[in-house]
Structures are given as structure tokens and as C-alpha cells.
Amino acid sequence: MATRDSIENLLIEGQHIIQQAEEQLDMSNRNQFLLNEDYTNAHLELERLAQDIDKMMMSANAQQREQLHRFQLIVNEKLQDMILDQIDVTRYE
Numbered sequence: 144m145a146t147r148d149s150i151e152n153l154l155i156e157g158q159h160i161i162q163q164a165e166e167q168l169d170m171s172n173r174n175q176f177l178l179n180e181d182y183t184n185a186h187l188e189l190e191r192l193a194q195d196i197d198k199m200m201m202s203a204n205a206q207q208r209e210q211l212h213r214f215q216l217i218v219n220e221k222l223q224d225m226i227l228d229q230i231d232v233t234r235y236e
Contacts, residue, residue: 145203153199154214160188164221171228178228186225193218 167185171178196215200208 145199145207150199150203150207150210153195154210157192157196157214157218160185160192161217161221164189164225168221168224168228182225186222189218189222189225193222 164185167182171182193215196211196218200211200215203211
């Protein structure tokens with residue numbers, strides 16, 4: 144079973160990763176969709192976070208799964224935003 148501390152640590156780390164991704168999304172939008180290495184790294188970190196959430200859900204109780212599921216929805220939304228920005232960039236290159 145997942146411990147409360149492990150869930151809390153994942154959520155705290157995840158909030159930091161989401162914040163970095165939001166900063167990169169904002170910068171890419173201001174710079175007319177110029178994507179750099181930091182943007183790519185933020186995207187990869189979000190993907191890793193999504194995988195970590197999936198793994199944690201396997202050993203979580205019902206309440207923890209609900210909390211992780213809500214967090215996973217936020218992570219997936221940011222991932223989709225980043226993917227759509229990448230599609231926009233390739234469309235206009």
C-alpha cells in the first residue's frame with residue numbers, strides 16, 4: 144500500500160513539474176511557439192510524472208486513488224497543451 148508520505152511527496156514534486164511546464168508553455172506562446180531544450184525537458188518530466196502516478200495508483204487505497212486520479216487529470220491536461228503547441232510549431236515551419 145502506498146504511504147501517505149509517498150503520495151504527498153509525489154504531489155509536491157508534481158506541482159513543481161507542472162509549474163515548470165506552465166512556464167515553458169507561457170514562454171513558447173510569447174515567443175511565437177519557439178520550442179527549446181527546456182520545453183522538451185518539461186514535457187519529458189510531465190510524461191515521467193504521469194507514469195509515476197500510474198505506478199502509485201496500483202498500490203494506493205481508494206481515497207488515495209481518487210486524489211491521484213484528480214492530479215493525473217491536471218498532468219494530462221498540461222501534456223495535451225504541450226503536444227498541441229508542438230503540433231502548431233510543426234504546422235507553421
